Structures are given as C-alpha cells and as structure tokens.
Amino acid sequence: xxxxxxxxxxxxxxxxxPPAGAQNAAERAVEAAKQFAGITLNVTWEAGLQAxxxxxxxxxxxxxxxxxxxxxxxxxxSELFTKTLAEHRAGxxxxxxxxxxxxxxxxxxxxxxxxxxxxxxxxxxxxxxxQDIAPVYRDNQMAYQGTIYGLPDDGDVxxxxxxxxxxxxxxxxxxxxxxxxxxxxxxxxxxxxxxxSQYFTENPPHEGFYGSAMIRSPGLIHYYFQERFRVEGGExxxxxxxxxxxxxxxxxxxxxxxxxxxxxMPPGASAWGPIEVLNxxxxxxxxxxxxxxxxGRWSAGYGDFEILSFVPESKVAGKVGYALPPGxxxxxxxxxxxxxxxxxxxKEAAYLFAQWLNxxxxxxxxxxxxxxxxxxxxxxQYESEEYQNLWPDAKEYLETLxxxxxxGLLDLSIRNTFAYEEALTRAITAAFGGEDxxxxxxxAAEEWDKITERVGLEDQKRAYADWIxxxxxxxx
Amino acid sequence: xxxxxxxxxxxxxxxxxxxxxxxxxxxWPAVLILLLVGVFPFVxxxxxxxxxxxxxxxxxxxxxxxxxxRLFTEARLWQAxxxxxxxxLVALPIEFVLGLLMALLFVEPIRGxxxxxxxxxxxxxxxxxxxxxxxxxxxxxxxxxxxxxxGWIAGEPVTxxxxxxxxxxxxxxxxxxxxxxxxxxxxxLLAALxxxxxxxxxxxxxxxxxxxxxxxxxxLPAIKPVLAIVLLIRGLDLFRLFDVxxxxxQGGPGTRTETLSTYAYVQGFQQFEVSYTSAIAFVVVVLLSxxxxxxxxxVEIAR
Numbered sequence: 042x043x044x045x046x047x048x049x050x051x052x053x054x055x056x057x058x059p060p061a062g063a064q065n066a067a068e069r070a071v072e073a074a075k076q077f078a079g080i081t082l083n084v085t086w087e088a089g090l091q092a093x094x095x096x097x098x099x100x101x102x103x104x105x106x107x108x109x110x111x112x113x114x115x116x117x118x119s120e121l122f123t124k125t126l127a128e129h130r131a132g133x134x135x136x137x138x139x140x141x142x143x144x145x146x147x148x149x150x151x152x153x154x155x156x157x158x159x160x161x162x163x164x165x166x167x168x169x170x171x172q173d174i175a176p177v178y179r180d181n182q183m184a185y186q187g188t189i190y191g192l193p194d195d196g197d198v199x200x201x202x203x204x205x206x207x208x209x210x211x212x213x214x215x216x217x218x219x220x221x222x223x224x225x226x227x228x229x230x231x232x233x234x235x236x237x238s239q240y241f242t243e244n245p246p247h248e249g250f251y252g253s254a255m256i257r258s259p260g261l262i263h264y265y266f267q268e269r270f271r272v273e274g275g276e277x278x279x280x281x282x283x284x285x286x287x288x289x290x291x292x293x294x295x296x297x298x299x300x301x302x303x304x305x306m307p308p309g310a311s312a313w314g315p316i317e318v319l320n321x322x323x324x325x326x327x328x329x330x331x332x333x334x335x336x337g338r339w340s341a342g343y344g345d346f347e348i349l350s351f352v353p354e355s356k357v358a359g360k361v362g363y364a365l366p367p368g369x370x371x372x373x374x375x376x377x378x379x380x381x382x383x384x385x386x387x388k389e390a391a392y393l394f395a396q397w398l399n400x401x402x403x404x405x406x407x408x409x410x411x412x413x414x415x416x417x418x419x420x421x422q423y424e425s426e427e428y429q430n431l432w433p434d435a436k437e438y439l440e441t442l443x444x445x446x447x448x449g450l451l452d453l454s455i456r457n458t459f460a461y462e463e464a465l466t467r468a469i470t471a472a473f474g475g476e477d478x479x480x481x482x483x484x485a486a487e488e489w490d491k492i493t494e495r496v497g498l499e500d501q502k503r504a505y506a507d508w509i510x511x512x513x514x515x516x517x
Numbered sequence: 518x519x520x521x522x523x524x525x526x527x528x529x530x531x532x533x534x535x536x537x538x539x540x541x542x543x544x545w546p547a548v549l550i551l552l553l554v555g556v557f558p559f560v561x562x563x564x565x566x567x568x569x570x571x572x573x574x575x576x577x578x579x580x581x582x583x584x585x586x587r588l589f590t591e592a593r594l595w596q597a598x599x600x601x602x603x604x605x606l607v608a609l610p611i612e613f614v615l616g617l618l619m620a621l622l623f624v625e626p627i628r629g630x631x632x633x634x635x636x637x638x639x640x641x642x643x644x645x646x647x648x649x650x651x652x653x654x655x656x657x658x659x660x661x662x663x664x665x666x667x668g669w670i671a672g673e674p675v676t677x678x679x680x681x682x683x684x685x686x687x688x689x690x691x692x693x694x695x696x697x698x699x700x701x702x703x704x705x706l707l708a709a710l711x712x713x714x715x716x717x718x719x720x721x722x723x724x725x726x727x728x729x730x731x732x733x734x735x736x737l738p739a740i741k742p743v744l745a746i747v748l749l750i751r752g753l754d755l756f757r758l759f760d761v762x763x764x765x766x767q768g769g770p771g772t773r774t775e776t777l778s779t780y781a782y783v784q785g786f787q788q789f790e791v792s793y794t795s796a797i798a799f800v801v802v803v804l805l806s807x808x809x810x811x812x813x814x815x816v817e818i819a820r
Binding site: 148152259309311312459470472473476 | 680788
C-alpha cells in the first residue's frame with residue numbers, strides 16, 4: 042500500500058509542478074534541504090491516524106527527495122503540550138519539528154519553546170504561498186504578538202452533517218412544517234436544532250433512529266461550549282477587568298439548552314464521545330450531528346483502507362448534506378500548526394520540511410490521504426478539481442468547509458489555556474451529572490479568576506487583548 | 518615464631534574486619550540506587566514545594582509557604598481527601614469480609630480447588646488501568662452487559678449512565694475496585710488460615726466450642742498479624758486510588774468522584790502546577806509514613 046501511495050504522490054507532484062526554472066515552494070524546500078542530507082529530523086505528531094501521514098507518506102517521500110530521514114515521535118494529543126514544554130525546559134533538543142495546537146502557541150512562545158519563522162519564510166520565499174491558506178487559519182493560527190511561530194497545517198472545524206434524503210422528503214417536510222411552522226432545513230438556530238431533533242426522534246424512519254447526537258465527552262465538550270456561548274453573544278472575560286463571564290445567563294443557557302436537547306438524542310448521549318457519535322451516524326441512526334471534517338469523507342465511503350478498519354461501513358453514502366452549525370460560526374476546535382523547536386540543532390532543515398509539507402503542492406496530497414486526519418485548509422484545496430471529484434458530493438463538502446473557514450471561531454488562546462479549559466469542562470460535566478448549571482458555572486468562573494490571578498492580571502490581559510484583536514475571536 | 522604468630526594474628530584481625538565490612542560492600546550499590554530513586558526525588562519534591570514553578574511559569578525563587586497555605590484553603594483538595602477517606606472506609610471492609618469468607622470457604626479441601634483458585638486471582642494480575650477500561654465498557658450505557666442484564670431483570674430497557682448519573686458513579690467505582698482487589702485479600706488470608714495450628718482447633722472442638730467461638734477465639738487471633746498487614750497494604754492502596762477512577766470517570770462528573778490521587782494528577786499534569794503538586798505529594802508522603810509506622814507498631818511488627 043505504501044508503495045502505491047508514494048507512486049501516486051510522485052505522479053501528482055510531477056503533474057502539479059510548474060514549468061522548469063520556476064520552482065514552487067515544495068521544490069525550493071527540497072533543493073535547499075539537500076545540503077542537510079544524512080541527518081535525521083525528530084518530528085512530533087499526534088499518535089494514531091494522524092501519524093500515518095509522516096510515517097507512510099510524507100516522511101518516506103521527503104527522505105527519498107532529500108536524503109533527510111524523518112523520525113516520527115508519536116505522542117497522544119493529551120500529552121503533546123506537556124512533552125513539548127517539558128523537553129524544552131529540560132533543554133534536551135529532542136525534537137526538531139513540532140505539531141502545535143494553535144491555542145498552545147502563547148504559552149509555548151512565551152516559554153521560548155518555538156523558533157520565530159519569519160526569517161526562514163523570507164529566505165525561502167514562502168510568504169506568498171501563505172496567502173493561499175484560508176484567512177481564518179492564516180490570520181489566527183500562525184503568529185503570536187506579531188511574530189510567526191507556526192505554519193497552519195490542518196483545517197479543523199466543527200461542521201454539521203445531516204441526512205439530506207430525509208430532510209428532502211416531501212412528506213416529512215410537510216409534516217415538519219405543520220408541526221413547527223417553518224421549513225425543514227439545516228438549523229439556523231439551536232432552538233431549530235432541538236425542534237429537528239424532536240421531530241426525527243418522534244418520527245424515526247426505523248427503530249433505533251434518533252434526531253441528533255453531539256460530542257459531549259470531557260476533553261472536547263469545552264469546544265462546543267466556546268462556540269455556542271459566543272454565537273449566543275457571550276464573552277469569556279470582561280476585557281477591562283479580566284473577570285470571567287462564562288457564568289452569565291448566556292453560559293447557563295448553553296448548558297440548559299444541551300440538557301434539554303438530550304431528551305431527543307440516543308439514551309446516554311450526554312456522555313458520548315466522538316466515536317459513539319460517528320458510529321451512530323455511519324450506521325444511519327441519526328438525522329443530524331456535528332463533527333470535524335473527516336466524516337464527510339468517510340460517510341461517502343472515501344477512505345476504504347485497511348488502516349481505517351475501525352470506522353464502520355457507511356450506510357449513508359450519497360445521503361449526506363453538509364452545513365454550518367446554528368449561528369453560522371463554527372468552532373475551529375484544535376487544528377495543528379507546524380512549528381520549529383527552538384532547541385533543535387537542525388532548525389533550518391526542520392523549517393524546510395515544514396515548508397515542503399505545508400506547500401500547496403504537497404499539502405493538497407496530504408489532505409486527500411484517506412487515512413490521515415489533516416483537513417483542507419488552503420483556498421487552492423477547496424477549489425481543487427481533483428478533490429472535488431473524489432466523490433459525488435465532494436464539491437458541496439469543500440464549499441461548506443470553505444464557508445466554515447470564513448466564519449470559524451478561534452479556540453480561546455491565552456496564557457495557561459489548558460487550566461481554563463479544564464475548569465470549564467468540569468463545570469459542564471458536573472451540570473450533566475445533575476448539578477445546577479448556574480452553580481457549576483459560578484464555581485468555574487471563580488476558578489477562572491484564580492487562574493488569571495495566578496498567571497498575572499496584566500500578562501493575561503495582554504494575551505487576551507492579542508487574542509481578541511484577531512478577526513475571528515468573536516463572531517463578526 | 519612470634520613474628521609468624523603476629524602476622525597470623527594480623528591477618529585474622531583483618532579477616533574479621535573484612536568479614537564485618539564485606540556485607541556493607543555488598544549492599545552499597547543497592548543502597549545507592551535506593552537513595553537515588555527514593556531520597557533524591559523526595560528532597561527535590563520538598564525543594565520544589567517551596568518554589569512557585571508551573572510548567573508554564575518557571576519561578577525558582579523561594580516562595581515560602583505559598584503552596585502549603587494553598588493546601589489549607591483549597592476546598593477541592595479537602596473534598597478529594599474526604600472522597601478518598603470515605604471510599605477507603607467503605608471499600609476496605611467489603612473487600613476484607615468478602616476475602617475472608619472466600620478464604621474460609623477454600624481453606625478446607627474442596628473439589629476443583631486449584632482451578633477455582635487460579636480463576637479467582639485473575640483480577641489481581643490485571644493492570645488496574647486495563648481493569649478500569651474494561652469496567653468502563655461493562656458499564657457502557659449503550660453496549661455494556663450490565664445495563665443489558667439489568668434490562669432483562671427489569672423487563673424493560675435500562676439506560677443508566679453509570680459514569681455520569683448521580684447515585685451511580687461511586688457504586689460503579691466500588692464494584693470495579695472490589696472485583697479487582699478482593700482476590701488479593703482472599704489469597705493472603707487463605708495463606709494465613711492454612712497455617713493456623715489445627716491441633717488447637719481440634720482441641721476446642723473436642724471441648725465442645727461452637728464454630729463461631731473457635732473462629733473468634735482461636736483462628737482470628739492466630740491470623741491477626743497477617744490480617745493487619747493485609748488491611749494496611751489495601752488501606753494504603755485505596756488511599757492512592759487512581760486508575761479505576763481515572764478510567765471510569767476521570768474524577769467526574771465535575772469533581773464528584775475526585776480522589777486525592779486524581780486531584781494531584783489534574784493539578785500536576787493538566788493544570789501544570791508543579792510546586793503546588795509537590796506540596797501535596799510531600800504532605801501525603803509524610804502523613805502516610807507516620808500512619809504506616811504507627812500501624813506497624815500497633816501490630817508489633819516494626820519491633
């Protein structure tokens with residue numbers, strides 16, 4: 042399989058290459074990197090499916106082109122930040138290239154763990170190619186305090202998937218309109234989302250079918266809170282005092298809304314993680330659900346590789362519509378940027394590998410890998426005819442991702458973001474477990490204030506000001 | 518002659534000296550390793566606990582009692598300690614009584630004893646985090662067998678969310694913990710019961726003592742030292758309870774099932790409060806060390 046993929050990639054690279062003499066970003070990186078032939082670059086990557094890209098595709102291809110070996114250090118996402126910072130603190134120089142979730146960038150940059158990339162970008166003429174990256178990723182996931190520390194490399198965003206066959210059924214449309222007084226369509230508001238969930242749960246096409254399911258598990262639920270809270274008009278902090286505002290009526294309303302929606306979701310869905318939601322969706326047991334971009338590909342049956350054997354066979358191919366979530370401003374929810382470790386002894390080579398991976402030519406191939414989890418993040422990828430022809434609805438899928446990349450909301454990214462997320466997550470699960478949402482959020486807000494105090498009010502104010510100055514910190 | 522004697526005497530003295538010292542020579546590598554892996558981290562934890570280091574902010578200056586003051590004002594920590602103590606007080610007697618009953622059942626020869634013994638100790642040899650993950654699947658509200666079995670009994674689908682619903686999370690943890698560690702209790706108590714002097718039991722039987730009287734007056738006193746050690750080991754294990762809680766609930770929902778260990782883990786590895794976590798660790802080690810010494814003295818083992 043590996044050989045076939047590499048051969049495919051080589052053909053694609055030749056096909057995508059500009060005329061001789063006019064080197065593209067990928068070719069420039071390869072040419073320059075040849076001087077470092079023989080070295081090994083240690084590259085951190087999220088363990089699991091994500092790592093199949095450098096292990097089976099880009100790593101071997103880079104070695105063949107430059108003679109530089111890639112050693113992939115797989116690290117679970119929950120430990121990626123800790124390991125990155127711990128190795129930096131210990132001064133081991135163990136890693137050369139880093140996969141960094143953009144929300145971590147302030148902490149890592151302030152700690153001096155990341156190498157500024159501006160000089161490399163200018164040296165290797167990559168600035169123009171960055172303009173092809175969708176603005177929401179380019180303007181928000183690349184720099185901290187005006188310095189570029191990472192190349193946005195993954196179009197993570199939480200979109201909605203719905204059963205267009207059921208939504209388009211005239212009998213259901215009439216019945217829905219009669220019951221709720223408006224047309225059955227992907228929801229514009231969360232109130233409509235609840236109506237749709239209720240309708241399909243009460244009128245299922247088969248036994249075991251439910252209106253909706255959303256990811257509710259600890260570790261991820263805070264992303265959904267961040268999105269809905271801001272869409273409903275909430276602000277995390279008072280920008281002047283940095284007092285936490287998550288326990289406002291809006292915050293409480295988000296959690297109460299979720300609890301009300303659980304009534305029309307599968308039993309136990311209040312504790313469902315991404316895999317449970319995905320399984321129910323691919324089995325054809327849900328009318329609408331929210332996830333990152335990969336189910337768009339898997340639902341269509343694209344990605345039938347051995348490596349994806351954990352994904353159930355899709356029973357919804359050809360029946361899936363794509364939409365932005367209610368409010369039209371989806372959470373970007375993690376994502377990855379490629380950064381160079383400040384402790385690396387091979388910074389230039391590491392940067393060149395990052396530029397090559399991130400280049401329009403190579404990244405187009407990487408986001409089409411059926412087994413990896415990198416999602417489209419460049420304009421040229423959304424417009425790629427090759428990608429648009431991968432399955433019948435791929436064009437519509439890419440259009441939705443492009444729209445999401447225009448309005449997508451940034452994850453909160455200030456100092457010690459982890460601590461804020463952890464406190465918020467605990468409040469949400471406490472409310473799911475029966476505690477009064479107001480009480481749970483009041484406690485979380487108190488903890489947020491303590492964390493802010495611990496970080497230092499002025500430092501955090503500065504980081505928050507930097508974050509809200511970005512175009513998509515709050516809905517426009 | 519005298520010279521030879523003197524030399525012989527010298528050699529003998531040296532040999533005796535060497536004999537006395539040789540044992541130290543042999544154990545010093547082990548002592549050194551113990552010091553390196555035990556004392557050094559302990560001292561380092563103590564030093565760090567007086568600083569203000571987190572993974573994100575590295576302030577190595579002396580911070581006084583900052584972290585120790587925080588220990589006393591952090592309600593969440595005290596809640597975690599309360600959870601840990603209450604859980605220990607509930608789980609320990611259950612494991613003990615079940616382990617003892619099983620041991621009493623197996624102390625007499627029964628058919629298939631070896632096979633049953635091998636099967637019964639399986640839970641103890643499984644990694645706790647694996648056992649916890651397995652129980653999470655068992656308690657899964659959608660596919661887990663526990664809800665299915667309860668559904669058969671109830672005659673209608675049961676959809677208890679064991680890892681989330683109030684009133685069910687602690688029982689779920691208790692079941693998993695008791696399942697895994699009762700066999701440990703059972704095994705040690707069985708060994709102790711097997712060594713009780715049978716002649717005393719027989720003499721009491723001849724004198725007409727009842728089974729209960731024999732158990733409380735002869736058997737129980739005879740196994741008391743082992744019993745104390747078993748309770749001490751399990752008590753300490755329960756005080757450090759982490760794996761099964763983490764695998765099942767991660768201390769949630771909210772902090773409802775947070776124990777001292779999961780709290781320390783969250784502080785250390787999710788909030789990255791290195792100095793504060795060091796203060797917690799130091800206090801816990803000191804308190805547990807005192808408890809162990811007192812307990813050992815109480816059962817007259819330390820002497």
